[in-house]
Amino acid sequence: MQLITFIHKTRYEDLPQHVVAHARRCVLDLLGVAAGGTQTRLSAIIRQHAVRHFASREQEARMLFDGRRTSLVGAALAGGMTIDSLDAHDGQVLTKGHVGVAVLPAVLAFADALQTMDGCEFLTQIVIGYEIATRAGIALHATACDYHTSGAWNTIACAALGARSLALDAQQTREAMGIAEYHGPRSQMMRCIDFPTMVKDGSGWGAMTGVSAAFLAQSGFTGAPALTIESDAVASTWADLGDKWLILEQYFKPYPVCRWAQPAVEAALELARKHRLQAQDIASIEVWSFHEACRLATRIPATTEEAQYSLPFSVASVLRHGTLGAVEVADAALADPLTEQLSTSMVLHEHAPYNDVFPAERWAHVRVHLRNGVQYDSEPAKPRGNPENALTEGEILEKFFGLANPVIGSARAREIVALVAQLGQSDSALAQLMELVLAPAPGA
DSSP: OHHHHHHHHOOGGGSOHHHHHHHHHHHHHHHHHHHHHTTSHHHHHHHHHHHHHSOOSSSEEEOTTTOOEEEHHHHHHHHHHHHHTSSOSOBBTTTTBOSHHHHHHHHHHHHHHHOOOOHHHHHHHHHHHHHHHHHHHHHHHHHOSSOBOTHHHHHHHHHHHHHHHTTOOHHHHHHHHHHHHHHSOOOBHHHHHHSOOTTTTSHHHHHHHHHHHHHHHHTTOOOOOOHHHHOGGGHHHHTTTTTSOGGGGOBOOSSSSOGGGHHHHHHHHHHHHHHTOOGGGEEEEEEEEOHHHHTOOOSSOSSHHHHHTOHHHHHHHHHHHSOOSHHHHSGGGSOOHHHHHHHHHOEEEEOHHHHHHTTTOOOEEEEEEETTSOEEEOOOBOOTTSGGGOOOHHHHHHHHHHHHHHHHOHHHHHHHHHHHHHTTTOTTHHHHHHHHHSSOOTTO
16 A cells, blocks of 8 residues: 555655755644643643543653653643644644644654654654645545544544554554544534534544554554545545645644634734724624634633634734734633624624635635724735745744743743754754653743
């Protein structure tokens, strides 16, 4: 099978350098989100859960920005949920979901537990994980009757990476991916959109399931064939594996809220900057977007989960504060009367032309009504950070420092940036990086 050859035979030297550079970019962005995520109640709960219930006397791994040791499986679970707790991590439009949130914690857990990985192998596994998970997500959505969370398909990549790290044979590798697909969290994403809670996108469960699947396959456990890989209906999705690099199609989020809300955020920001709008002068707001975005309809969020999955709150908050970061979606920032007023006054309209191009494209436009009777209309807007309107290196660094500095301090954050840049070029870079990202964060 072409996929199994790709999993076990791909080497660092096989990867184009622009693909390697993008993998470093993904790693840095995810580490910033992980640092920021440690400040959430979700992350605190899952890390404590991992310590209590995923203890191990062998193959221990440290949890991201925590330092405590748990099983390799538990570390992958906690890392995936910590990143997922702050909705600022990368994604891909056709999967309608996220890859790195599960792949990075799984690779870090294997690297820390097995101590056999160098920077070249680390980056190679990151790229392999993105290539497999992205195709698995596209394949699932082409064949399944419901919209499942990312954990349903990024789990397959985690199983594949486990197979590589554990040097499983071809049959064991096939079984691992079959186990992961069968046991992966086929949870319904729109249920969490309508009722936002800590279950979120299922990626922590996906990482845990995928890593577990590799160990089960190593022990002789068997799985059903992974249809998102082996079905004839999805053969074309896998045909370009190793030739077309889908890691390059990932987007990076400028804001820690659902990607579906971000076109409206961009449109509102454009109006605010162009007309120097002040939040207190706004009487009401109208937003036109696609169906799924209009389902992000919580008006007065009581938790950060509800805030991150709310289009009205996201737009209201960015008009209120002029920015939208981790501070603005934290629990402590939710009880702001002016933000609440703007959010509750907002009218959401489903717009057929925007529906027609989703999920490949996400669009919105905004109308702001001022108290003096004047109204302003934005141009149609799409979210920044896609390959065609990518964030600059400076913007990615600014985002990383904005999330990491308050949690781990600027000196440690700068060291992480330097070491990520050296991955694949310095023999000691990965070991030094793991000491920084797996050690406790002062505020975690």
